[in-house]
Amino acid sequence: MTDNLHPLAWQMVALFRQAVPIAKAEVDSIIQSGEQGTQRIEHQLDHMLGLCCDPDMLVVFKRLCRYDYGLDPVAAAGYVDAYREMWDGPDEVVLGGGV
Numbered sequence: 666m667t668d669n670l671h672p673l674a675w676q677m678v679a680l681f682r683q684a685v686p687i688a689k690a691e692v693d694s695i696i697q698s699g700e701q702g703t704q705r706i707e708h709q710l711d712h713m714l715g716l717c718c719d720p721d722m723l724v725v726f727k728r729l730c731r732y733d734y735g736l737d738p739v740a741a742a743g744y745v746d747a748y749r750e751m752w753d754g755p756d757e758v759v760l761g762g763g764v
Contacts, residue, residue, distance in 0.1 A: 681719040688713050688722060692729045703740060706733050710744050717752055 691709050700706060710729055716722045726748070734741035 678719075681716055681722065684716050685719060685721045685725065688716075689725050692725050692732075695729065696732050701736060703733070703737050706736070707740060707744075714744065714747055714751065717748055 688709070695706060695709065706729065710726065710733065713722055713726045717726050730741050730744050
């Protein structure tokens with residue numbers, strides 16, 4: 666059984682690696698265009714949230730959260746909370762300001 670887990674884990678890592686530049690391009694587009702509509706932003710945050718176990722995706726997620734904070738602080742805080750619920754362990758201490 667464990668012989669099958671390693672290839673599967675590597676396939677998941679490869680998929681995460683592919684998702685990062687796609688998400689980054691979308692976030693760049695949102696920010697550069699000065700997108701004000703929260704629907705597109707929240708849609709993108711929803712997609713990225715499940716992949717934030719990847720450190721590079723987390724950087725992109727944080728960038729969009731910061732941008733969203735200027736538009737809708739309550740929604741941005743909700744995404745930060747969702748990240749913490751999904752990815753932070755119960756005993757984890759957030760250093761350096763967290764997300």
